[in-house]
Amino acid sequence: MKPKGLLTPQRKAILDVICASSDHPTAAEIMDRLRERGRQFAYGTVYNSLKYLTETGQIQELRVGDACRYDARTEHHHHIQCTVCGRVDEVFAPIPGEWAEEVARETGYLLDQDQILLKGVCASCRARTS
Amino acid sequence: MKPKGLLTPQRKAILDVICASSDHPTAAEIMDRLRERGRQFAYGTVYNSLKYLTETGQIQELRVGDACRYDARTEHHHHIQCTVCGRVDEVFAPIPGEWAEEVARETGYLLDQDQILLKGVCASCRARTS
DNA sequence: TTTATAATTAGACTTATTCTAATTAATAAT
DNA sequence: ATTATTAATTAGAATAAGTCTAATTATAAA
Known part of the structure; x- marks a missing residue:
């Protein structure tokens, strides 16, 4: 039985929000934007999803100030x-x-x-x- | 009546700890090292002192990861x-x-x-x- | 001395994040 | 199809860094 590493509906929704943002949103901002789209997930899910998306190279995490921000541009920069x-x-x-x-x-x-x-x-x- | 901007005993003790450290301690680590020296101040005092020392150019603050770290080397680097x-x-x-x-x-x-x-x-x- | 302001204190509060235990979902083997 | 196994989600508690507040103490100027 292999690990699944799935792009679940939650993870997909979070990725979509990040791809639609050009301002490097924080986890809290991502949750706001999900809510605007009528989706709301548990904190744990959002952080878990951000970790998964970062680890699979679909987004880039950058720590800035007192929060992590997320970027859909994964090219070197x-x-x-x-x-x-x-x-x-x-x-x-x-x-x-x-x-x-x-x-x-x-x-x-x-x-x-x-x-x-x-x-x-x-x-x-x-x-x-x- | 001018602002005082004093190097109080607390602030001096905190500056001493930072000067004696070469590993960029966090506020929590500074408090630990103060305690080892038999000094213990309120959180507010430590943060207030770090702000004062930074603003007067006696130390440098750098945000790294989830905490601010402090450096007694104030040359450009x-x-x-x-x-x-x-x-x-x-x-x-x-x-x-x-x-x-x-x-x-x-x-x-x-x-x-x-x-x-x-x-x-x-x-x-x-x-x-x- | 009195007065005004600065600094310290203890502890409550905020914010970002992680952890936990229970539940749900999905897959693999029967 | 059914069951076992593991992954993911959930709600909410816990943690950690840092800020804020109100009361107290210290300091300096008039």
């Missing part, structure tokens, strides 16, 4: 968060190989190229502040 | 966390200016050069895994 408003955006500019090597040499780590979180101030917050 | 064991290390290799510009151009963000969190697998976890 990084993220940047605004230190003023908290929004999170994608960064597709690849890390320069030279710098990655320098970091690896300095730290002894094997770099994970997809999990970099940058910080900064987004365009609209800069406009508002200055 | 980044951090890298092991995705296996969770340890956090310093990265002093500066971001290549060219890449920073590319990210700024792509995202419209004004990059904060000191707040980059990288992920990877540390040397000892790699040795253990392979």
